[in-house]
Amino acid sequence: xxxxxxxxxxxGKGLAALVDGFPAGVPLDSAFIDAxxxxxxxxxxxxxxxxxxxxxxxxxxxxxxxVSMGSPILLWVKNRDYKIDEMPTPTQPRPGHxxxxxxxxxxxxxxxxxxxxxxxxxxxxxxxxxxxxxxLRELEIDVVGFVSGVGAVDLTPDAATETLSxxxxxxxxxxxxxFSLRPDKxxxxxxxxDDARSAGDTIGxxxxxxxxNVPFGLGTHAQWSSKLDGRIAQAVAAIQAMKGVxxxxxxxxxxxxxxxxxxxxxxxxSLRSTRSLGFVRPTNRCGGLEAGMTNGCPIVVRxxxxxxxxxxxxxxxxxxxxxxxxxxxxxRSDACAISAASVVVENVVAFEIAAAIVxxxxxxxxxxxxxxxxxxxxxxxxxxxx
Numbered sequence: 001x002x003x004x005x006x007x008x009x010x011x012g013k014g015l016a017a018l019v020d021g022f023p024a025g026v027p028l029d030s031a032f033i034d035a036x037x038x039x040x041x042x043x044x045x046x047x048x049x050x051x052x053x054x055x056x057x058x059x060x061x062x063x064x065x066x067v068s069m070g071s072p073i074l075l076w077v078k079n080r081d082y083k084i085d086e087m088p089t090p091t092q093p094r095p096g097h098x099x100x101x102x103x104x105x106x107x108x109x110x111x112x113x114x115x116x117x118x119x120x121x122x123x124x125x126x127x128x129x130x131x132x133x134x135x136l137r138e139l140e141i142d143v144v145g146f147v148s149g150v151g152a153v154d155l156t157p158d159a160a161t162e163t164l165s166x167x168x169x170x171x172x173x174x175x176x177x178x179f180s181l182r183p184d185k186x187x188x189x190x191x192x193x194d195d196a197r198s199a200g201d202t203i204g205x206x207x208x209x210x211x212x213n214v215p216f217g218l219g220t221h222a223q224w225s226s227k228l229d230g231r232i233a234q235a236v237a238a239i240q241a242m243k244g245v246x247x248x249x250x251x252x253x254x255x256x257x258x259x260x261x262x263x264x265x266x267x268x269x270s271l272r273s274t275r276s277l278g279f280v281r282p283t284n285r286c287g288g289l290e291a292g293m294t295n296g297c298p299i300v301v302r303x304x305x306x307x308x309x310x311x312x313x314x315x316x317x318x319x320x321x322x323x324x325x326x327x328x329x330x331x332r333s334d335a336c337a338i339s340a341a342s343v344v345v346e347n348v349v350a351f352e353i354a355a356a357i358v359x360x361x362x363x364x365x366x367x368x369x370x371x372x373x374x375x376x377x378x379x380x381x382x383x384x385x386x
Contacts, residue, residue, distance in 0.1 A: 004125075025367055042339065094329060098117040150192050204304070228352070284297045299349075
């Protein structure tokens with residue numbers, strides 16, 4: 001199994017991601033991992049913390065001569081803003097944060113809770129996801145995430161983007177500060193963020209991730225805990241501030257008749273030797289997943305991010321020291337972190353796809369995985385009528 005755990009606090013010494021089950025033989029491109037970490041720090045609407053930190057990941061274990069060894073890999077992202085022992089302990093919990101519940105649950109006050117529940121922790125998840133992308137890159141699987149909405153500003157990409165390559169999508173996304181596929185609406189999205197900041201408020205948004213060239217049969221229908229759509233949904237929902245996850249057309253299907261909700265199955269003999277095996281869908285409302293398994297279509301995942309709960313104009317709260325009404329505490333924050341969040345969502349999805357690859361094809365090394373993927377392709381082709 002390919003798994004990871006994270007450790008570290010917002011103002012602690014740093015953040016760690018321990019990745020276990022990563023196959024041997026994968027070139028470990030530190031520059032690529034660092035580039036993903038820099039993307040996470042970018043985007044419009046970020047706060048002062050990003051001016052302090054310049055994230056990079058040190059690969060402490062599991063590497064030999066620039067290649068993975070098959071043993072656990074420890075990624076370390078150092079915090080420049082290390083001052084956890086000097087930080088005050090607020091007593092005014094923020095609505096929408098883990099302050100109240102965590103302080104009551106663990107009995108140590110708010111500081112230990114906000115330090116670990118902070119979205120700063122996602123730097124470790126991005127590092128782990130970027131590592132997983134290095135495996136996917138060797139298998140010609142592409143993962144691209146982007147912003148599809150900022151507050152009330154709709155940034156849904158044009159239908160024409162569905163025919164673009166992953167590299168073309170990345171070029172459009174990376175060409176604007178919102179990280180969307182609608183650069184023509186960049187100014188409108190920025191204004192929404194600026195208006196929120198001026199009002200002492202925050203706004204959220206929508207994120208979409210597309211995974212292309214995925215092989216048939218990742219995940220399984222046989223056990224609920226192994227369904228790939230469930231694993232992806234859990235990974236995305238566990239990201240700070242995420243409050244909704246959908247696969248494919250998702251929630252819209254609840255209002256759609258069955259005749260218009262499902263993807264008809266057609267056949268194109270010229271595609272028989274591709275990963276789609278020649279099966280063609282005029283639509284992809286299922287988002288590439290049926291009964292918990294990949295069906296040859298691109299995987300499409302969307303996530304809804306709520307506004308950040310730390311407000312310049314705080315909401316009402318209760319002082320835990322006196323139980324008197326007060327305004328909630330303020331910690332340095334962003335007006336909108338949807339662009340950064342899109343990088344996080346993209347990378348946690350990438351890790352789940354890589355984990356599903358390892359589950360499906362096993363193998364201690366990249367060489368074995370490639371060989372087994374080729375064997376599966378030939379086996380599937382033999383199952384088709386001649």
